[in-house]
Amino acid sequence: MSLELINPGDLPVPEMYTQVVVATGSRLVFVSGQQPEDITGKLVGHGDFAAQARLAFGNLGRALRAAGARPEQVCKITIYIVDYDRDEHVPIIEEAQISLFGDHKPANVVIGVATMSPGYLIEVDAIAVI
Numbered sequence: 001m002s003l004e005l006i007n008p009g010d011l012p013v014p015e016m017y018t019q020v021v022v023a024t025g026s027r028l029v030f031v032s033g034q035q036p037e038d039i040t041g042k043l044v045g046h047g048d049f050a051a052q053a054r055l056a057f058g059n060l061g062r063a064l065r066a067a068g069a070r071p072e073q074v075c076k077i078t079i080y081i082v083d084y085d086r087d088e089h090v091p092i093i094e095e096a097q098i099s100l101f102g103d104h105k106p107a108n109v110v111i112g113v114a115t116m117s118p119g120y121l122i123e124v125d126a127i128a129v130i
Contacts, residue, residue, distance in 0.1 A: 003075055003129065005105065016094050017108040023075040023129035029067045033080065033123040034059035035116075046119045049089065053096035056124045061100045069128040072104045076127040082120070084112030 006020040007013045036044050036052035037059070045051030064071060077097075081089055093110070106126070116123060 003073070014105075016090075016097060016105060018105045019107070021075040021107045025073075025129035027130040029064070029069045029073075029126075029128040029130060031060060031063045031067070031126040031128070033078075033125040034063055035120055035123050043117075043119050049121050050092045050095075052121050053092050054099065056122050057096040057100045060124050060126055064126065064128060067128070067130075069130055071101045073128040073130055074101070074104070074106045074126050075129055077106050077108045078125050079108060079110045080113050080116070080123040081110060082113055082116055082122070084110065 002024045004022040005018040006022065007018060008020065011019050013019075034056050036055040038044050038055075044055050060077075061071060064074065079093060081093075089110075
């Protein structure tokens, strides 16, 4: 598996993601949206965006491991946030993302949504290439 990370010179260089990721490999892994739920499916961190972000990214890591994928093999993530406020949410997302990916910066998109299940504030899905 190989990921080529490209930040073209005529686009801004983002801090937490890469503008373009070219992936080559033999196996694709698609991880469903991971929510801030414990093993019994119960919401953790009601009203606490930081706690929910940490758990959602932690669950994403567990799902990747189950497929035999490593965080550095992730080429794309999508982050869904209820009532997205860039100034408020980005620093928290960055911390949770670094806890899983370290220096690896997959391509990503953040989508603000009006609502999820009651109390849920974040969900994260991923595509990896092994």
